[in-house]
Amino acid sequence: VNLILLDPGEVDFSGNVILSDSRAAHVTTVLAVAPGDKIRVGLLDGPLGTALVQSILDGVVSLRCRFEAAVPPPPPVDLLLALPRPKVMRRLWPQIAALGVRRVILTNASLVERHYFDTHWLEPQTYLPLLREGLQQAKDTRLPQVSIHKRLKVLLEDELDTMVEDGMRLLAEPSGGASIHTVLKASRAQRALIAVGPEGGWNAFERDLFTAHGFETINLGGRTLRSDTACVALLAVVHETLSRGTPL
Amino acid sequence: VNLILLDPGEVDFSGNVILSDSRAAHVTTVLAVAPGDKIRVGLLDGPLGTALVQSILDGVVSLRCRFEAAVPPPPPVDLLLALPRPKVMRRLWPQIAALGVRRVILTNASLVERHYFDTHWLEPQTYLPLLREGLQQAKDTRLPQVSIHKRLKVLLEDELDTMVEDGMRLLAEPSGGASIHTVLKASRAQRALIAVGPEGGWNAFERDLFTAHGFETINLGGRTLRSDTACVALLAVVHETLSRGTPL
Numbered sequence: 001v002n003l004i005l006l007d008p009g010e011v012d013f014s015g016n017v018i019l020s021d022s023r024a025a026h027v028t029t030v031l032a033v034a035p036g037d038k039i040r041v042g043l044l045d046g047p048l049g050t051a052l053v054q055s056i057l058d059g060v061v062s063l064r065c066r067f068e069a070a071v072p073p074p075p076p077v078d079l080l081l082a083l084p085r086p087k088v089m090r091r092l093w094p095q096i097a098a099l100g101v102r103r104v105i106l107t108n109a110s111l112v113e114r115h116y117f118d119t120h121w122l123e124p125q126t127y128l129p130l131l132r133e134g135l136q137q138a139k140d141t142r143l144p145q146v147s148i149h150k151r152l153k154v155l156l157e158d159e160l161d162t163m164v165e166d167g168m169r170l171l172a173e174p175s176g177g178a179s180i181h182t183v184l185k186a187s188r189a190q191r192a193l194i195a196v197g198p199e200g201g202w203n204a205f206e207r208d209l210f211t212a213h214g215f216e217t218i219n220l221g222g223r224t225l226r227s228d229t230a231c232v233a234l235l236a237v238v239h240e241t242l243s244r245g246t247p248l
Numbered sequence: 249v250n251l252i253l254l255d256p257g258e259v260d261f262s263g264n265v266i267l268s269d270s271r272a273a274h275v276t277t278v279l280a281v282a283p284g285d286k287i288r289v290g291l292l293d294g295p296l297g298t299a300l301v302q303s304i305l306d307g308v309v310s311l312r313c314r315f316e317a318a319v320p321p322p323p324p325v326d327l328l329l330a331l332p333r334p335k336v337m338r339r340l341w342p343q344i345a346a347l348g349v350r351r352v353i354l355t356n357a358s359l360v361e362r363h364y365f366d367t368h369w370l371e372p373q374t375y376l377p378l379l380r381e382g383l384q385q386a387k388d389t390r391l392p393q394v395s396i397h398k399r400l401k402v403l404l405e406d407e408l409d410t411m412v413e414d415g416m417r418l419l420a421e422p423s424g425g426a427s428i429h430t431v432l433k434a435s436r437a438q439r440a441l442i443a444v445g446p447e448g449g450w451n452a453f454e455r456d457l458f459t460a461h462g463f464e465t466i467n468l469g470g471r472t473l474r475s476d477t478a479c480v481a482l483l484a485v486v487h488e489t490l491s492r493g494t495p496l
Contacts (some may be wrong), residue, residue, distance in 0.1 A: 002472050091339075095477045138471040181492055220484065221491050223386040224250050229343045229480055236468065236481030237488045243469050244429055 001026055001136040003040045004051070006065070011043065015065040017051070024061040027053070039063075042141040044132075047071050074142050075100030076191045076242050077235060078164050082109040082198040083148075084227045086119035092228050093127050097134025097144055099235040103163060103193075107149045109206055111198040122148060152206060156213045167191030169215040172234050174201070174224040177217030180234075184241045192238050196231050249274055249384040251288045252299070254313070259291065263313040265299070272309040275301070287311075290389040292380075295319050322390050323348030324439045324490050325483060326412050330357040330446040331396075332475045334367035340476050341375050345382025345392055347483040351411060351441075355397045357454055359446040370396060400454060404461045415439030417463040420482050422449070422472040425465030428482075432489045440486050444479050 004023050011017050019027065027033055033053050041051045041063070049067035056062075079101045083089065096104055106122070120126050124146075131144055147163070149155040168189035170180065177183075184192060195215060202210070211217075220233055252271050259265050267275065275281055281301050289299040289311070297315035304310075327349045331337065344352055354370070368374050372394075379392055395411070397403040416437035418428065425431075432440060443463060450458070459465075468481055 095474070098471060098473050098477055099481065100471060137474055140471065179492065180488065221487060223346060223348060223388065225346050226343070226385055229346055232477055232480040233347065233484030236484045239469060240428065240485045240488075244427065 001030070001133075003042050003048070003136045003139045003141075005042050005044055005132050005136050005141065007044050008046060011065060015051075015067070016054075017041075017063045017065060019061040019063065020059065024059055027061050028056055028059065040139065041065050041067075042135070042139070043067060044141055045071070045143055046141055048139070048141060072140060072142055074102040075140075075144075075239075076167070077101055077238050078103040078105065078167070078191070078193040079231065079235065080105040080107060080160075080193060080195040081231065082107055082196065082202070082227075083112050083116045083122075084198070085113075085116060086121050088226075088228045089116075089119065090121045090130070092231055093121070093130035094134035094137065095228075095232055096235070097131040097140070098138040099134075099232065100138065100140060100142070100239060101144045101235065102142070104144045104146045105149065105155070105160075105163065106147070107152050107155050109152055109198050110203045111200040117148070117150065153209060156209050160213065164193050167193055169210075169213070170194045170218045170238070171202075171207070171210045171215040172196050172230065173217050173219050175219055175222050177219045180218045180220075180237050181241050183216050183218050184238070190242065192242060194234050194238055196227060196234060199227055249278070249381075251290050251296070251384045251387045251389075253290050253292055253380050253384050253389065255292050256294060259313060263299075263315070264302075265289075265311045265313060267309040267311065268307065272307055275309050276304055276307065288387065289313050289315075290383070290387070291315060292389055293319070293391055294389055296387070296389060320388060320390055322350040323388075323392075323487075324415070325349055325486050326351040326353065326415070326439070326441040327479065327483065328353040328355060328408075328441060328443040329479065330355055330444065330450070330475075331360050331364045331370075332446070333361075334364060334369050336474075336476045337364075337367065338369045338378070340479055341369070341378035342382035342385065343476075343480055344483070345379040345388070346386040347382075347480065348386065348388060348390070348487060349392045349483065350390070352392045352394045353397065353403070353408075353411065354395070355400050355403050357400055357446050358451045359448040365396070365398065401457060404457050408461065412441050415441055417458075417461070418442045418466045418486070419450075419455070419458045419463040420444050420478065421465050421467050423467055423470050425467045428466045428468075428485050429489050431464050431466050432486070438490065440490060442482050442486055444475060444482060447475055 047067040051063035051065040295315040299311035299313040
């Protein structure tokens, strides 16, 4: 953990916070700080800052925070993901938040098994702590917004335009299509939505739906990757390409 | 599995192979092929090809293979990795092979705990099946060459030059340094060796050693990532950057 994430309701007007949960344990045992030390903090969906440790008593940590004026911008990347197996989804949550994603849009596909939607890894009380873990790792405060869509057609036809208004839409395929660099540079887009399919890929009907809704096919160089590896790899390359700005 | 990987010793001069292990089970149950069907095969460190299923009897699969003339080139990327926790190393093996790495150079560092070297995930009989799993996923035949070095100083001073002769040397840091794109494009390198540190980073002595041995510092945009996420993200970006060729 490289940052202690605080909820807005926990901090009073003077910047005082009292921690007594697992964050307090982390501060005292892992960070091993003493009164007078400073630690890095962040306000969920708000600014980063530093906190002065005022006291540590019986596992209760008292902090006084100073926050920066500016709030980090939301990440310039959205992820549309065919719901993977529960074990893979569990592994992905913290990595998605650490890499930086504004919206996580989980969807059905012909090769997604129905029972994947029944996992407790799709319940906010189980995935929110994993997303927060990723933010604390990456020193970010911007919590990804998560939505779950059981019908891909309805998602693409009726819902997606209101959720993701701007930026380039990319459909990742193991082969075919251009490189991420080529497509993003040609579009001069500042943001991207990247769609990642199930292990066996999208079917022809699904692919046509994506194309009809403005997605351009891209690939990562012809290697077929497991969906968790593919997500991390694609998010990294999209971030890296967008961060270089738009000169062609 | 998108490819069945065969060992050179298993294939006779006419291209015949008899499978009776887990690959036979995969061919009959997951791929669900019948005699007359074709499947994708590859010869370890040799060419890709296709195989005609000749017979399936009591779980024994008989194949006749035809291989392509050319052998896939080794991946243009080497990885030098401070040994992570055993659980993380286990997760990384198949992903490293799937993303494509020529050499995996595992090393000690001040923040690597001694007992990490005792794990069975560093024994060839446990990691080779995981590397093969990654190759079969990504349809590659080039097995990464693995070596383990308990002294970083000896590795950098005496061993590395004979192991990795060519290409750009990159040291990944959470912040500081240039982007991978900038460094690789300026160098016009065709290959890269990327060094990834332990969760807490390299210390100042280690960083100086890398710099003295030709490594240039790069970062992935300021987010601190877990070492497995960092490895996958860095390998993906290095591959993507190298694959775009050398025009500046």
